[in-house]
Structures are given as structure tokens and as C-alpha cells.
Amino acid sequence: MKKLLFILAAFMLVLSLSACGEESSTASEGSGETAKKVAIMTPYLSSVTTKQMVDTLEASAKEKGWSANIVDTNGDVGALASRMEDVISSKVDAIILVSTDPNQVQSQIQKAKENNILVFGSDSSYIDGMTANATSDNAEMSKLMTEYLIEQIGEKGNLIVFTHRPHPGVLKRTEMLDEILKDYPDINVITEQEIKVPGPIENARQQMESLLLANQEEGSITAVWAGWDEPAIGAAQAIEAAGRENIVVTGIDGNSQAVEMIEKGSSIKATVKQNFDGMAEIVIEQMEKAFNGEEVDGTELYAPAELIEGK
Amino acid sequence: MMIQTEKGPKKRWNINMLSSYGTIIAGILIVLIFSLLSPSSFATVDNFMNITRQISLLVVIAIGATLVMSVNEFDLSIGAMASLGGVVSAKLATEGVPIILCVLIPLLVGLFVGAVNGYIITRFNVLSFVTTLAMGTVIGGFTFWFTEGATIFENIPEGFKWLGQTVVAGIPMLSIMMVIIVLVFWFFMSQMGIGRRFYAIGGNERASRVSGVPIQRYKTLAFALCGMLAAFTGALLASRLGSAHPTGGDGYFLNAYAAVFLGMTVVRTGVPNIFGTLFGAAVLGILANGLTILQIPTFLQNVITGLIIIAALIIQKLGREKG
Structure with missing residues (x-):
């Protein structure tokens, strides 16, 4: 029993020490005023x-x-x-x-x-x-990416959309996509899927695996538009694992993993690098x-x- | 969750004391330490009100969990239910529905879904753990469909924020609400026959069945009330934030059970109880508040909070075994 009390006391000590540490460090940094x-x-x-x-x-x-x-x-x-x-x-x-x-x-x-x-x-x-x-400017970035993607697939084909509308930035991008797609009747959106956060790469990968299984014919999926890079990475991983070709994946954000994959020649063909x-x-x-x-x-x-x- | 009839010998009183009061002592210690380290920010009336407001939602949802746990079941759908309650409430508000209905309708939805949970579990005798987990997924999917994944915040009338944001004579409305709900459910659980039946079922279901207690009815009631309180939590959250996020209530799920478990360590019998849950939620709330004020990094906050819960459980268990 005493041991347990000791552990509890040790905790409090650690807690108070770390707290003191924090406070004194803030106090010492001030030059003149706080x-x-x-x-x-x-x-x-x-x-x-x-x-x-x-x-x-x-x-x-x-x-x-x-x-x-x-x-x-x-x-x-x-x-x-x-x-x-x-x-x-x-x-x-x-x-x-x-x-x-x-x-x-x-x-x-x-x-x-x-x-x-x-x-x-x-x-x-x-x-x-x-x-x-x-x-x-999320709308501007989405426009840049979406127009690039549409050009790549020759203004027609079957598109999958991976997004997460609760995020304000991703929402703006997705709305811009919706807006642009209105002018391209030959582009058919097969499905729009919400990617779960946290864990977007894994979630996108799983969703993509299912979608690949459901659309096995060559050309049944032309492209994947991802609202940000992490779902694009997951989608590309699924596409590569399934050995499928000719599916264009794009992301937005320019995170280092995505950029590396683009440079190595993965299914992710492009991203827009945000200047974080x-x-x-x-x-x-x-x-x-x-x-x-x-x-x-x-x-x-x-x-x-x-x-x-x-x- | 067995009701123990403790008749430990008197000389063991200090170990029993620790098992009964260990968590309370730890709680007091935490408050003392924070007060010493940050007297000007932590130990103020304003911050006390702050904490009561912050824990109010957790207390409401955790009381629901307390009810279900007292009949020896789990409801893992409460987080999803809170999210749903929030978006339903906010959506109604944006449609110009009278505020009272914006709160009442989610309550009815919660009551209904909870009752469905209870019905399935008792009628088909399936595990509540799995059933409610699945129900949580169903509710989450429904919520997503209902909101199209977007946060609801536009055109929410000012009146809707009354419950969540008003302060009456320096006391937040949410805190007042919390006190009322605690008292109502304390009365329900300890002063009314129904509450005692809950504990009897939780303690020994077979014995209760043999003695003719309609277990199905009581368990379904516990689930229904739990669903209702979870949905209410969501509505309060939407009112507090002036917006509703499709997964906004999910975070309450684990904390709610942490509060109930901490609360169980407060009483000798080790059963889920209303005041214990309030205390447990307070400990969690004070830790989160104090550690943030002291600028402790988030990861360390989580580590400390988790370890304190584990320590409380161990101390009580050991105390009981020795006693």
C-alpha cells in the first residue's frame, strides 16, 4: 500500500516539477518586460x-x-x-x-x-x-489541381472523389471541384467518399481497395481526385498493390510523402504545394x-x- | 460490479480508508498542487466556474453511462449519439423551430434509439458491448448522411445559444443544468425503487430474475435514459459552441466511462454511482484545465491523466482485497 502511495506521490512530484520547469523557462525569457x-x-x-x-x-x-x-x-x-x-x-x-x-x-x-x-x-x-x-487560397489551389487533372484525362472518364467536407479548407476545394465539373458532362463521378480523420491514409487505402474490386474493368476508373494528399497517398498505395495502371491520382497540400511518391513515378501524378x-x-x-x-x-x-x- | 457486503475487521480501517477515499485524496491533492503552482490563474472563482462549465457536458453523458453500468451493461454508442443529438438540435434551430423543441426532439430521438438498444440486447440476449458498438456505427453513418459531413453553424439563432452560453449571476447556465441533472438522477438512483432495482440487477441478475424482477423492462429503461442523456449532451454542446460537428460528441465516449470508473472507486461498494461520476468527471476536468494552464504539453497531459486513472483503480482494488 505504501508503495502505491509512493507511486502516486512520485507522480505528483513529476507533475509539479515539469510544471515548475515550464513556468520558470517562460519567466527567464523575458527581456525587461515579461x-x-x-x-x-x-x-x-x-x-x-x-x-x-x-x-x-x-x-x-x-x-x-x-x-x-x-x-x-x-x-x-x-x-x-x-x-x-x-x-x-x-x-x-x-x-x-x-x-x-x-x-x-x-x-x-x-x-x-x-x-x-x-x-x-x-x-x-x-x-x-x-x-x-x-x-x-483553397479555391484557387483546387482550380489549379482540378484543371490539371481534367486535362490529363482528356476531359472525360470515371472519377472517384475522396474528401472530408467538415474541414473548411477541404470543403472549399471540393466545392470548387463541384463547380468545375458542371462544365464537363463527360466526366462521371462514380462516388464521393468521406475519408476518416485521424487515419486518412489507411482509410483511403481501404476504400480504394474496395472500389478497385468493384470496378475491375480497364478504364472503369480513370482518376482519383483527393481533397488533400493523405487520401491520395492511400489511394495510390491501393492502386499499386492491385497492379492497376492508367489511374491518375491527384492530391493537394504538397506533403513530403506525396512529393516523394510523385518524383518516384507513382500513381499520384501531381499535387499543389501549399506554403505552410x-x-x-x-x-x-x-x-x-x-x-x-x-x-x-x-x-x-x-x-x-x-x-x-x-x- | 457486485455489491459487496463489506464486514472487514476494524483494525484494517486505514487500508479500507485508502480504498474508499484514495481517489478523493488524490483529487484534493491535484487541486492543491495546481493552486500552489498557479494561484493567479487556477485558484480563482472565475476558473472554478470555468471548470464546472467544462465538465457539465461530460457529467450529463457520464450519468447516462452510470445508469447502464449499474445494470451491468455497456453502451458504446453514447459518443455517436451525442454527435447526432448535436446536429439534430442545431439543424432544427437553423430551420427556425422553437428552441424548446430543438432540445426536446433530440431527447426523444436519444430516448428512442436507446430503447432500441435495450430492446435488442434484452430481447435477443446479445452482448451490449457489440450491439451498441454497431449501433454507434449506424448512428455515425446516419449523422453523416444527415449533415452531408458538414459542420452546421450558419443561421443558428442567438436564442439557441441560451442554454450553452448564458451566465446567470456569475454562474454558467450549463453548470446550473449539471447540478439539476445530478440531483434528479441521484434521487432517481438512490431514493426511488427503480434505482434500487437497477443495482439489484447489476449485482446479481439471476437472483433478480428468480425473484421476479422484470429485467428486460429495467434494462431497456436504463439504455433509453442513457441515450436520452447522450443526445442531450450533444444538444448542449451545439448550444455551447454555436455549431454542430458531425463527430463533435465522439470524444465524450471514453471520458464518460473514465468518469464512471473513477466514480466507482469513490464508494466502498464499488458500484457506479451518481455522485462518484460527478467526482470522476471533476477530476478529469480539473486535470485537463490545470495542466493546460500550467502549459504542460498535450502528450504529457494524456500520460498523466491515464496513469492517475489506473492508479485509482489499483488502489481501490488492492484495498478491497485486503479489507
């Missing part, structure tokens, strides 16, 4: 690109001498609202929402505003109460302006994107 505290918050840290952005945000914030705290709620937006209230209680100077639809935490954003806490978005979107959001580091840098830049009492450059700021295609 260091600015920034909370970087997202439900999607397990996504490669979100993680990349969070890392860049954290590094850039620390370069400025600010303390950065990362909060991930593993896909749970309700929990994100609670954690936002917590960091508001702990009086941070700014909150960055990464890859999150701010509409879902409207009242927390208002509460932050009432407490003079700045709220930025990184690959989110802008709503009232926030200072600014940096993102890619650029978004993170814009956020930090604008945040510094806001901290210094200057006006920000705008509420929706775009980091430019580029098309990456294989041989």
Missing part, C-alpha cells in the same frame, strides 16, 4: 501538415523571444473550446488556431477578445473577433505587428501555392 505568451491550438496535430505548421509557428515564436505552448485535442472540437477557455484564464497574449474552423469556437474567440487576447488563424479562416488568418511555412511566418509577422500596436496587413492573408507534377 515575455509574450502564445498558445498554439489545434485538434489535428496528428496531420503531417498541421504538425509542420505548428512546428514552424513554435520555432518562429521562440525566435521572437515569446513562449509558445502547444495544445492538441485529438480531433475533439468541444475539448478545444474548453482548452481555449483555460488558456484565456491563464492570460496568454495570443492564441493561434491551426487548421480549425473558427466558427466552432465563436464564443471562445469573443471571450478572448473581451480579455484583450489576440486570436490568429493559421490555415483556418477569419471570423469576427479574430485579428487575422493566413492560409492558402509561409503561412506560419505570416502569422508570426502579423502577430508582432499587433503586439507593437500596429495595424495588421489584412484579415485574410494568402501564402502562394505551386503545382508539383511528376514525369
Whole structure:
């Protein structure tokens, strides 16, 4: 029994030590005045690109001498609202929402505003109460990708759509696809499937395997349009494992795994590389302006994107 | 979940004490540590209200889980049910349906689906674990179809946010709601015959059957109430966030059971109980709140939270065996 008590006590000690560590490190960084505290918050840290952005945000914030705290709620937006209230209680100077639809935490954003806490978005979107959001122009990227894909398949064929409409960026891309497809009656959408998050690669792979089984004839599937790179990777893996050829897969985001596959000549033929580091840098830049009492450059700021295609 | 008639010898009282109060002591310790480390942010009235509001949804859904567990069953569809409750509620609100109906209709949906769960399980004598897991998948699919996968947030009237966002005299409406629900279900479980029947079934189903308790009816009632509370949680979540996400309630599922299990360690008999569940949810809520305030990285938060739950379970088990 004593041992158990000991374990419990050890826990508390670890907890309190790590807590002390955190607090003292923030205190020591301030030069003269207290260091600015920034909370970087997202439900999607397990996504490669979100993680990349969070890392860049954290590094850039620390370069400025600010303390950065990362909060991930593993896909749970309700929990994100609670954690936002917590960091508001702990009086941070700014909150960055990464890859999150701010509409879902409207009242927390208002509460932050009432407490003079700045709220930025990184690959989110802008709503009232926030200072600014940096993102890619999702509609523009989707247009770039979709037009490329349509050209590749000669404006006709059977298309599979992998998407995840609850994500605001992916939604915009999918809506742009819908819009463009209206002008191409010879392109037949076999099915649109929602890819589960977390675990999009595996989920897309499984769905693609089933779809390949259901459409075994040559030419029955011409292309796969994926709302972002991870489902494209899963689809390409399934296509390659099944030994099928002449199916064009495209993604959007330009994550490193997808780019590598494109370069090696996989079924993924192209992606649009989002400039995630650029978004993170814009956020930090604008945040510094806001901290210094200057006006920000705008509420929706775009980091430019580029098309990456294989041989 | 057996009801134990503890008649341990008096000299063992300190081990029994630990088994009964270990979790409570740990809870108090956690509060003390957070208060010491962050007196200006954690130990404030504002933050106390914050925590009560944050745990309110977990408490409501966990009370449902408590009911089902008290009849020795599981309902794994509560997370999906909460998501469904949220989107149904928000959708009705965007259609301009009176607010009272926006809350009542999801409750009825939850009550109905829960009753279906209970009916299938008791009528065909199948495992609740598997049945409700499958039902959760069905509900999840339905929710996706219903929302087309999109978050519902446009055109939600301000009135809809009343339950989730109003503060009355410094006390969040959600916290008030939580207190009312806790009291109602505490009364239901410990002061009414039905609650005692639940425990009798959970403790020894065969004996209850032999003594003529209509088990099917009581179990179905437990599932129906559980479904209703889960859907209510979803509606409250939608009101709190001013939006509803098709998987928004899923995250409550594991935490709800964690709260119930923690709550079971609070009482000597080790049965699921309403105040215990409230306490369990409070411990989870305080940990999440305090650790975030102290800027502990998320991964470490999860590790600490999980280990504390395991420790609580072990301590109680050991205490009971020795006692």
C-alpha cells in the first residue's frame, strides 16, 4: 500500500516539477518586460501538415523571444473550446488556431477578445473577433489541381472523389471541384467518399481497395481526385498493390510523402504545394505587428501555392 | 460490479480508508498542487466556474453511462449519439423551430434509439458491448448522411445559444443544468425503487430474475435514459459552441466511462454511482484545465491523466482485497 502511495506521490512530484520547469523557462525569457505568451491550438496535430505548421509557428515564436505552448485535442472540437477557455484564464497574449474552423469556437474567440487576447488563424479562416488568418487560397489551389487533372484525362472518364467536407479548407476545394465539373458532362463521378480523420491514409487505402474490386474493368476508373494528399497517398498505395495502371491520382497540400511518391513515378501524378511555412511566418509577422500596436496587413492573408507534377 | 457486503475487521480501517477515499485524496491533492503552482490563474472563482462549465457536458453523458453500468451493461454508442443529438438540435434551430423543441426532439430521438438498444440486447440476449458498438456505427453513418459531413453553424439563432452560453449571476447556465441533472438522477438512483432495482440487477441478475424482477423492462429503461442523456449532451454542446460537428460528441465516449470508473472507486461498494461520476468527471476536468494552464504539453497531459486513472483503480482494488 505504501508503495502505491509512493507511486502516486512520485507522480505528483513529476507533475509539479515539469510544471515548475515550464513556468520558470517562460519567466527567464523575458527581456525587461515579461515575455509574450502564445498558445498554439489545434485538434489535428496528428496531420503531417498541421504538425509542420505548428512546428514552424513554435520555432518562429521562440525566435521572437515569446513562449509558445502547444495544445492538441485529438480531433475533439468541444475539448478545444474548453482548452481555449483555460488558456484565456491563464492570460496568454495570443492564441493561434491551426487548421480549425473558427466558427466552432465563436464564443471562445469573443471571450478572448473581451480579455484583450489576440486570436490568429493559421490555415483556418477569419471570423469576427479574430485579428487575422493566413492560409492558402483553397479555391484557387483546387482550380489549379482540378484543371490539371481534367486535362490529363482528356476531359472525360470515371472519377472517384475522396474528401472530408467538415474541414473548411477541404470543403472549399471540393466545392470548387463541384463547380468545375458542371462544365464537363463527360466526366462521371462514380462516388464521393468521406475519408476518416485521424487515419486518412489507411482509410483511403481501404476504400480504394474496395472500389478497385468493384470496378475491375480497364478504364472503369480513370482518376482519383483527393481533397488533400493523405487520401491520395492511400489511394495510390491501393492502386499499386492491385497492379492497376492508367489511374491518375491527384492530391493537394504538397506533403513530403506525396512529393516523394510523385518524383518516384507513382500513381499520384501531381499535387499543389501549399506554403505552410509561409503561412506560419505570416502569422508570426502579423502577430508582432499587433503586439507593437500596429495595424495588421489584412484579415485574410494568402501564402502562394505551386503545382508539383511528376514525369 | 457486485455489491459487496463489506464486514472487514476494524483494525484494517486505514487500508479500507485508502480504498474508499484514495481517489478523493488524490483529487484534493491535484487541486492543491495546481493552486500552489498557479494561484493567479487556477485558484480563482472565475476558473472554478470555468471548470464546472467544462465538465457539465461530460457529467450529463457520464450519468447516462452510470445508469447502464449499474445494470451491468455497456453502451458504446453514447459518443455517436451525442454527435447526432448535436446536429439534430442545431439543424432544427437553423430551420427556425422553437428552441424548446430543438432540445426536446433530440431527447426523444436519444430516448428512442436507446430503447432500441435495450430492446435488442434484452430481447435477443446479445452482448451490449457489440450491439451498441454497431449501433454507434449506424448512428455515425446516419449523422453523416444527415449533415452531408458538414459542420452546421450558419443561421443558428442567438436564442439557441441560451442554454450553452448564458451566465446567470456569475454562474454558467450549463453548470446550473449539471447540478439539476445530478440531483434528479441521484434521487432517481438512490431514493426511488427503480434505482434500487437497477443495482439489484447489476449485482446479481439471476437472483433478480428468480425473484421476479422484470429485467428486460429495467434494462431497456436504463439504455433509453442513457441515450436520452447522450443526445442531450450533444444538444448542449451545439448550444455551447454555436455549431454542430458531425463527430463533435465522439470524444465524450471514453471520458464518460473514465468518469464512471473513477466514480466507482469513490464508494466502498464499488458500484457506479451518481455522485462518484460527478467526482470522476471533476477530476478529469480539473486535470485537463490545470495542466493546460500550467502549459504542460498535450502528450504529457494524456500520460498523466491515464496513469492517475489506473492508479485509482489499483488502489481501490488492492484495498478491497485486503479489507
